[in-house]
Amino acid sequence: MATATLSTEPLELAARLLELAQAAGADQADAVAVASTNASTSVRKQQIEKVSESTARSVGLRVILDGRQATVSTSDIGDSALAETVETALALARVSEPDPFSGLADPKDQARNVPQLALFDEQIPEVDGDHRLGQALTCEQAALDADSRIVNSGGATFSTSFSSFALVDTNGFAGSYADTSASMWVEVMAEEEDGQLRNAGWSTSERSLHRLDNPEDVGREAAARALRQLGASKASTCEVPVVWEPRMAAGLAGIVAGTASGEALYRKATFLADRQEAEVASPLLTIIDDATLTNRLGSRPFDGEGVVTRRNALVNRGMFQGFLFDSYNARRLDAASTGSAWRSVGGLPQIGSGNLTIEPGETSPEEIIGEVDDGLYLTTLMGFGINYTTGDFSRGAAGIWIRNGELAEPVQEINVSGNLLEMFQRIDAIGNDAQWFGATSAPTLRMSRMTVSGV
Amino acid sequence: MSDTPADVIGFYSTQLGIDEAAAESVLDSALGRGGSFAELYFEHKRAGSLSFEDQRVASTQASLSQGVGIRVVEGDAIGYAYTEDLSLEAMRRAASTAAQIAHGASDAEPVDVTAESYPADRYAIASPSTSTPLADKVDLLRRADDAARAYHSSIARVDASMVDEEKRVLIVRSDGRMVADYQPLLRFNVSCLSEIDGERRNARWGGGGRMGMPYFDDHTPESLAEEAARQAVLQQEAREAPAGTFPVVLAAGDSGILLHEAVGHGLEADFNRKETSNYSNRIGQSVASELVTVIDDATLNLSRGSVNIDDEGEVAGHNLLIENGQLAAYMQDRISSDHFGVAPSGNGRRQSFRHSPMPRMTNTYMTAGEDEPEDLIRRVEYGIYCKAFSGGQVNITNGDFVFSVTEGYLIENGQISAPIRDVNLIGNGPDVLSKVTGVGHDLEMSDGRWTCGKSGQSVPVGVGIPTVLVSGITVGGTQMRPGAGMSA
Numbered sequence: 001m002a003t004a005t006l007s008t009e010p011l012e013l014a015a016r017l018l019e020l021a022q023a024a025g026a027d028q029a030d031a032v033a034v035a036s037t038n039a040s041t042s043v044r045k046q047q048i049e050k051v052s053e054s055t056a057r058s059v060g061l062r063v064i065l066d067g068r069q070a071t072v073s074t075s076d077i078g079d080s081a082l083a084e085t086v087e088t089a090l091a092l093a094r095v096s097e098p099d100p101f102s103g104l105a106d107p108k109d110q111a112r113n114v115p116q117l118a119l120f121d122e123q124i125p126e127v128d129g130d131h132r133l134g135q136a137l138t139c140e141q142a143a144l145d146a147d148s149r150i151v152n153s154g155g156a157t158f159s160t161s162f163s164s165f166a167l168v169d170t171n172g173f174a175g176s177y178a179d180t181s182a183s184m185w186v187e188v189m190a191e192e193e194d195g196q197l198r199n200a201g202w203s204t205s206e207r208s209l210h211r212l213d214n215p216e217d218v219g220r221e222a223a224a225r226a227l228r229q230l231g232a233s234k235a236s237t238c239e240v241p242v243v244w245e246p247r248m249a250a251g252l253a254g255i256v257a258g259t260a261s262g263e264a265l266y267r268k269a270t271f272l273a274d275r276q277e278a279e280v281a282s283p284l285l286t287i288i289d290d291a292t293l294t295n296r297l298g299s300r301p302f303d304g305e306g307v308v309t310r311r312n313a314l315v316n317r318g319m320f321q322g323f324l325f326d327s328y329n330a331r332r333l334d335a336a337s338t339g340s341a342w343r344s345v346g347g348l349p350q351i352g353s354g355n356l357t358i359e360p361g362e363t364s365p366e367e368i369i370g371e372v373d374d375g376l377y378l379t380t381l382m383g384f385g386i387n388y389t390t391g392d393f394s395r396g397a398a399g400i401w402i403r404n405g406e407l408a409e410p411v412q413e414i415n416v417s418g419n420l421l422e423m424f425q426r427i428d429a430i431g432n433d434a435q436w437f438g439a440t441s442a443p444t445l446r447m448s449r450m451t452v453s454g455v
Numbered sequence: 456m457s458d459t460p461a462d463v464i465g466f467y468s469t470q471l472g473i474d475e476a477a478a479e480s481v482l483d484s485a486l487g488r489g490g491s492f493a494e495l496y497f498e499h500k501r502a503g504s505l506s507f508e509d510q511r512v513a514s515t516q517a518s519l520s521q522g523v524g525i526r527v528v529e530g531d532a533i534g535y536a537y538t539e540d541l542s543l544e545a546m547r548r549a550a551s552t553a554a555q556i557a558h559g560a561s562d563a564e565p566v567d568v569t570a571e572s573y574p575a576d577r578y579a580i581a582s583p584s585t586s587t588p589l590a591d592k593v594d595l596l597r598r599a600d601d602a603a604r605a606y607h608s609s610i611a612r613v614d615a616s617m618v619d620e621e622k623r624v625l626i627v628r629s630d631g632r633m634v635a636d637y638q639p640l641l642r643f644n645v646s647c648l649s650e651i652d653g654e655r656r657n658a659r660w661g662g663g664g665r666m667g668m669p670y671f672d673d674h675t676p677e678s679l680a681e682e683a684a685r686q687a688v689l690q691q692e693a694r695e696a697p698a699g700t701f702p703v704v705l706a707a708g709d710s711g712i713l714l715h716e717a718v719g720h721g722l723e724a725d726f727n728r729k730e731t732s733n734y735s736n737r738i739g740q741s742v743a744s745e746l747v748t749v750i751d752d753a754t755l756n757l758s759r760g761s762v763n764i765d766d767e768g769e770v771a772g773h774n775l776l777i778e779n780g781q782l783a784a785y786m787q788d789r790i791s792s793d794h795f796g797v798a799p800s801g802n803g804r805r806q807s808f809r810h811s812p813m814p815r816m817t818n819t820y821m822t823a824g825e826d827e828p829e830d831l832i833r834r835v836e837y838g839i840y841c842k843a844f845s846g847g848q849v850n851i852t853n854g855d856f857v858f859s860v861t862e863g864y865l866i867e868n869g870q871i872s873a874p875i876r877d878v879n880l881i882g883n884g885p886d887v888l889s890k891v892t893g894v895g896h897d898l899e900m901s902d903g904r905w906t907c908g909k910s911g912q913s914v915p916v917g918v919g920i921p922t923v924l925v926s927g928i929t930v931g932g933t934q935m936r937p938g939a940g941m942s943a
Contacts, residue, residue, distance in 0.1 A: 044729065047531070047532065048532045048556070049531065049532055049533075050532065050533050050534075050535060050811065051532075051533075051534050051535070051555065051556050052534070052535035052536060052553075052811070053536055053552050054535075054536050054537045054538065054549070054552075054809070055538075056537075056539060056809065057539065058520075058539070060518075069514055069515070070514070070515040070516065070517075071514070071515075071516045071517075072516070072517045072518065073517075073518040073519070073520075074518070074519040074520075075519065075520045075521055075522060075539040076519060076521055076539070081519065084519075085519075088517050089517075092515040092516075092517060092589070093515070095512070095515065095589045095590060095593070096512045096513075096514065096515045097511040097512040097513075099511070099513065129555070152729070152730060152731055153731075154729070154731055154852075189731060189852055196733075196853070197731070197733070197852050197853065198852070198853060199731070199850065199851075199852035199853065229853075232853075234929070237698050237699040237700075237935070239935065267612060267614065267648070268611065268612060268648055268650065268655055269648065269655075269657060273655075274653070346516065346518045347516060348514055348516075382848045382850070382855070382856075382857045382881070383846065383847060383848045383857035383858070383859055383879050383881075384845055384846040384847075384848070384859050385845075385857070385859040385877065385878070385879035385931070387657075387876075387877045389648070389655050389656065389657045390655070390656065390690075390876070390877070392876050392877045394696075394859070394877060394878050394879035394931040394932070394933075395857070395879050395931070396848070396855065396856075396857035396879055396881040396931070397881075398855070412853065412855060413855045413881055413882070413883055413929065414881065414929065415698075415857075415879050415880075415881045415929055415930075415931025416931070417698065417878070417879070417931045417932060417933050418933060419933075451698045451931075451932070451933045451935070452698075453698040453699055453700075453881075453929050453930060453931045453932065454699075454700070454929060455699075455700055455929075
């Protein structure tokens with residue numbers, strides 16, 4: 001029942017706003033409405049810390065008058081607020097300047113029916129506060145019980161959400177879909193002999209409850225990660241092979257998607273700008289963007305402009321395949337939309353990826369580590385040190401030093417650096433151990449050399 | 456003119472039907488199951504943005520966001536709910552949801568709300584930018600674009616934008632306190648791309664604050680644009696940064712990001728109440744060189760991080776955090792100040808009505824020392840001089856923090872030499888602050904461009920610092936080089 005309410009209400013709201021805009025003289029327009037119910041329970045040291053539950057909804061309008069574009073959003077959906085939204089949008093569009101490329105998506109690219117991607121878990125709207133509390137308590141308890149050196153906790157949180165997204169435009173597109181998500185997160189601290197603490201967190205996040213890792217496993221993983229950092233010290237400055245654990249490799253996939261944005265291409269703000277169909281990585285590397293996978297967090301039936309979503313190869317055996325586009329940047333660069341527009345109620349469509357997958361290889365992670373005499377097993381990255389224009393990469397890090405093919409002592413307060421293009425080309429092993437982290441799947445991978453800065 | 460607190464209270468009453476009686480009714484629902492404290496945070500925010508690219512207006516945006524966040528406190532635990540629907544029925548329903556954190560029957564007396572006044576004068580501005588005609592803003596953007604392109608022939612792209620908002624906040628608590636505030640915020644951004652023989656370098660710059668259009672009298676669009684263009688062109692000459700641990704001189708102003716990460720977050724009282732910060736239980740201890748005094752100050756005139764009242768309704772203040780190297784105090788919100796038995800410090804902040812408050816920084820800075828800034832550079836035989844940054848991050852528990860340098864230079868034999876490419880620096884909070892061996896007399900606050908993220912919530916902040924010499928921080932460059940020391 002909650003499903004039915006959610007899937008129709010935003011569509012009606014968006015349609016009502018679009019109708020007002022058309023009546024007021026907008027020649028091209030689209031309206032987006034979102035409704036979502038989010039609930040979460042946090043515990044710390046087995047006591048309730050926070051319980052929250054709210055239903056939010058908002059609506060946004062984009063109008064285009066002779067190529068002049070404006071967007072306006074409101075969380076007040078009363079009649080007078082909607083009328084004011086339309087008035088403001090038209091007034092703003094009039095002071096904007098004409099852009100020959102602005103406009104809606106081409107209707108022939110838009111979805112005609114909504115494919116079933118299993119985005120909605122019927123169980124999630126039924127989850128109650130007691131269930132969220134129980135899962136969070138179990139997760140944290142498993143972490144606290146893992147070892148006597150686990151002495152403190154940052155807490156555990158279990159959250160559920162169900163929402164509905166609707167888009168209508170003056171070309172006649174009208175679509176909506178509902179989706180769900182659930183996630184669990186925990187952080188604990190292990191104590192050194194001198195009282196210093198080492199912390200680590202772990203999480204799981206999925207569309208469906210049944211796909212979540214079980215709470216005990218999440219808790220034990222967080223504890224194991226905190227424990228293995230005990231005794232961490234700074235490494236010496238050197239150039240060595242770096243093995244990226246799957247979670248770190250997943251971040252790398254996100255960086256590739258960022259550099260493959262068609263908007264970054266237009267702005268010449270990506271080092272991939274002149275490398276279309278060029279070899280940009282080791283032949284071992286294949287990265288796919290795909291918003292059509294069943295039951296995944298990055299999946300959706302149509303994008304933020306109503307365009308049918310699809311599978312886009314970004315890198316195939318080291319060759320860069322092409323950029324991701326919304327329809328505006330596609331028109332500016334004489335390309336086609338890849339169904340990659342994301343849309344919030346408050347802004348213009350923005351380019352983003354769906355699910356990202358680094359294709360697994362055939363080597364086990366043990367072999368990948370086993371072949372390294374002296375190197376870094378990377379488990380943590382910190383900071384924002386990535387320049388997409390030049391590819392310069394320099395970030396804080398922590399991990400475990402590899403000696404003679406074995407994980408040896410933990411290291412922290414170090415930095416890893418290189419240039420992304422060189423880093424991609426230096427990938428010399430990809431593991432068979434792909435794992436999902438939210439909307440990204442990645443295995444262990446190794447780069448033959450990076451600079452590690454330390455003492 | 457910006458609204459006075461009385462104007463804001465009047466606005467809620469006449470425009471949205473939220474008056475003392477409505478608030479009392481919602482608070483009664485919030486305490487319906489016996490919570491010990493409840494608070495309503497009403498927010499009405501109008502925001503606008505204008506972006507300029509390819510030498511024309513590219514997009515215009517406006518938004519209205521309004522709602523109420525309702526928090527019920529029971530011991531250290533909170534129940535939270537919000538609604539965008541400000542009808543009495545919807546608000547009471549949200550209040551009942553938040554009330555579920557408590558498990559008793561209400562034994563509370565009905566709440567008697569009284570509007571309280573306080574000196575709301577940190578950003579009482581004459582002409583908020585939100586009331587300025589769009590054409591005037593477009594003119595500013597066009598001036599920035601022209602100036603950046605005129606700065607150097609290699610400037611191939613300029614993107615400029617102006618974002619502003621006006622927030623009307625009304626806070627009503629179960630202790631009867633009702634306070635309001637009008638919070639303007641303005642930000643101007645310029646991004647430039649320099650292209651020479653296919654080599655591209657970019658840089659961004661900008662500023663603003665809780666200010667109106669007079670901001671541009673002292674910070675012309677031309678000066679902001681030329682600064683972005685200068686940094687982009689400079690990067691064309693930049694060489695690889697060294698790898699290893701070296702002395703670092705931090706320029707006055709934006710380098711305050713080091714303090715924000717190295718000590719600021721670690722001194723937020725929620726982490727210390729939970730004893731998960733590396734500064735937990737260290738009040739009164741030495742945590743930095745005695746040259747270091749750090750203040751968090753919400754009272755700076757017109758600054759991006761300033762607030763008249765915090766988002767729990769406490770008058771915000773000037774708080775001494777570290778005095779001559781000794782840890783003096785944490786930044787408190789309501790729950791942590793109850794825990795520690797101290798007065799709230801006015802640091803309870805939140806992103807919006809959709810979020811519950813927690814201890815946050817406002818404007819955080821190091822006080823001026825006595826050194827000549829040039830002398831600090833002269834003391835370094837081989838090291839790094841840092842001037843502009845893109846961001847930073849910290850691990851509260853082990854104290855490791857990073858910040859990313861976008862304008863930096865080598866120091867060789869006491870002189871600033873070649874510019875270096877983007878590089879990350881990593882250190883450990885107390886360790887780096889114990890290595891502060893010189894502090895300049897030139898304290899400077901950053902222009903208003905910083906936004907701080909914590910637990911998924913963003914709030915505007917300010918940072919500031921005088922020129923500072925740190926005897927060693929790990930520099931994450933790619934150039935292998937033997938370490939070099941510092942002369943006395």
